[in-house]
Amino acid sequence: MPKVHPWLIYRDLCSKYGDILHFRILGHSTVILGSAEIMTQYLDKRSANTSDRKQTPLIELTGGGLNFGHLPYGTWWRRHRRAFWQHFNPSAVAQYESYQHAMAHKLVGDILRDPLRLPQHLQFNFNATLMKLLYNIDVNGDDDKHLAIVDAALSGAPQGGVPGKFLIRYFPFLRYIPDFLPGAGFQKQFARWQSTANALKNVPFEHVKAFLHDGQESIIGRLLDALASSRAGQMSVAEEEELIKNVGAISFDAGADTTISTLQAALLALCLYPDVLRKVQAELDTVVGPNRLPDFSDSSALVYLNAVIKETFRWFNVVPLGVPHCTTADDELNGYFIPKGTVLLPNVWVCMHDPEVYDNPHEFRPERFIKDGQLDAGARDPYEYVFGFGRRICPGRHYAEAVIFINLASILHLFDVSAPRARNEQPIVHEMRASDGYLLYPERCLFTIKPRSAEVESLILG
Numbered sequence: 001m002p003k004v005h006p007w008l009i010y011r012d013l014c015s016k017y018g019d020i021l022h023f024r025i026l027g028h029s030t031v032i033l034g035s036a037e038i039m040t041q042y043l044d045k046r047s048a049n050t051s052d053r054k055q056t057p058l059i060e061l062t063g064g065g066l067n068f069g070h071l072p073y074g075t076w077w078r079r080h081r082r083a084f085w086q087h088f089n090p091s092a093v094a095q096y097e098s099y100q101h102a103m104a105h106k107l108v109g110d111i112l113r114d115p116l117r118l119p120q121h122l123q124f125n126f127n128a129t130l131m132k133l134l135y136n137i138d139v140n141g142d143d144d145k146h147l148a149i150v151d152a153a154l155s156g157a158p159q160g161g162v163p164g165k166f167l168i169r170y171f172p173f174l175r176y177i178p179d180f181l182p183g184a185g186f187q188k189q190f191a192r193w194q195s196t197a198n199a200l201k202n203v204p205f206e207h208v209k210a211f212l213h214d215g216q217e218s219i220i221g222r223l224l225d226a227l228a229s230s231r232a233g234q235m236s237v238a239e240e241e242e243l244i245k246n247v248g249a250i251s252f253d254a255g256a257d258t259t260i261s262t263l264q265a266a267l268l269a270l271c272l273y274p275d276v277l278r279k280v281q282a283e284l285d286t287v288v289g290p291n292r293l294p295d296f297s298d299s300s301a302l303v304y305l306n307a308v309i310k311e312t313f314r315w316f317n318v319v320p321l322g323v324p325h326c327t328t329a330d331d332e333l334n335g336y337f338i339p340k341g342t343v344l345l346p347n348v349w350v351c352m353h354d355p356e357v358y359d360n361p362h363e364f365r366p367e368r369f370i371k372d373g374q375l376d377a378g379a380r381d382p383y384e385y386v387f388g389f390g391r392r393i394c395p396g397r398h399y400a401e402a403v404i405f406i407n408l409a410s411i412l413h414l415f416d417v418s419a420p421r422a423r424n425e426q427p428i429v430h431e432m433r434a435s436d437g438y439l440l441y442p443e444r445c446l447f448t449i450k451p452r453s454a455e456v457e458s459l460i461l462g
């Protein structure tokens with residue numbers, strides 16, 4: 001399997017052999033789905049048989065056991081998903097808006113005080129907001145112990161997804177090699193990752209349990225209350241608690257890197273396309289005006305900003321090959337036999353950069369989503385692809401969209417972003433490089449960020 005930008009290699013192979021591409025490696029079948037039509041046909045419309053996940057010991061070993069996104073399709077996964085969705089469906093997410101708005105205000109204050117640490121401020125904002133909503137924990141500054149737990153826990157799991165990084169993926173018996181043998185240093189690394197994942201699952205959860213009867217409101221508290229009032233359920237208390245812990249922990253594991261990476265990509269795009277930045281700021285000036293920060297109620301009037309967000313999702317796919325699905329039973333797709341257990345990889349990147357659908361797809365051009373002054377309902381909508389498919393579609397998508405909207409609107413209303421300049425005054429060109437694993441991260445993400453006017457400070461500080 002190609003390790004570097006595999007979506008480009010699959011695109012070339014698919015243009016030669018068709019949009020269903022089959023590989024067989026060490027007895028395991030993998031199918032690449034190479035067009036938007038085939039992804040919708042197979043992963044959305046036939047999701048009863050295409051919603052499983054391939055199991056590998058690496059999930060547990062790298063601490064990914066807390067992420068129910070890895071669970072096989074079945075009752076245990078469904079229960080997690082139902083509990084998660086209760087608190088992340090559109091009307092639940094709407095209840096978090098006032099806190100998200102307050103945290104966006106804090107974010108612009110942090111940027112004003114210390115603009116050089118923009119990526120760290122974005123990370124703090126995302127994790128601190130979730131820590132409050134999930135556990136009612138107020139974090140204190142960057143060196144907060146709960147944030148340290150999140151950071152430590154998120155370092156392991158993505159490593160398990162790096163193709164070829166650990167041979168255990170292909171030879172599971174290697175997991176039993178004792179750690180004192182030469183070459184078995186990975187065992188110590190696995191032990192560390194599992195211990196940090198356990199801390200993320202347990203420490204904030206125990207905090208909620210300790211304060212459960214003090215009338216404090218939080219998502220995990222509400223799930224625990226529901227557990228207390230339905231003791232006659234089908235699951236033991238231990239199972240229920242395990243599920244609740246996982247619902248909390250996955251929000252960081254699945255949500256943080258994806259959302260922060262998308263926000264950074266939007267800012268990066270606006271550095272590279274200053275005309276787009278000027279247009280979005282003109283819109284904010286008209287709709288929001290100089291005397292307040294943007295709010296969620298401005299969203300329907302901020303057509304251009306919403307198009308910028310859609311274009312960011314299209315232009316920069318954080319998960320370019322989606323999260324692999326897997327078939328539960330033998331199947332047939334357009335005349336091809338698909339064995340049970342086949343891994344299905346949707347090449348999301350290719351359908352977001354299809355020149356037949358998006359003219360000049362490598363250009364960042366939000367106008368492609370606007371018609372007659374409104375968002376164009378006829379344009380291919382990135383939200384239908386970048387958040388995955390069928391029964392596995394990302395259940396955190398409404399939360400992610402809200403975070404991205406309010407933070408981006410607030411930053412762009414108050415600050416100018418541009419590429420930093422080298423000593424010879426030339427702008428430092430940003431590079432888009434894939435980080436390890438299946439997540440794309442804009443690397444070398446450097447910005448110059450400055451208040452748009454002298455009034456910004458008083459607006460932020462009130």
Ligand code: HEM
Binds near residue numbers: 324391392
């Ligand atoms: C830009 C932001 C995000 C993107 C692009 C994104 C994308 C994805 C994708 C592609 C999947 C796999 C879907 C599939 O299997 O077809 C997924 C799964 C998931 N995401 Fe997100 N996500 C984002 C943010 C979030 C946030 C903020 C949360 C939580 C608050 C979240 C929670 C989840 C969960 C729980 C799953 C597992 C679903 C399952 O397997 O049933 N995501 N996401």
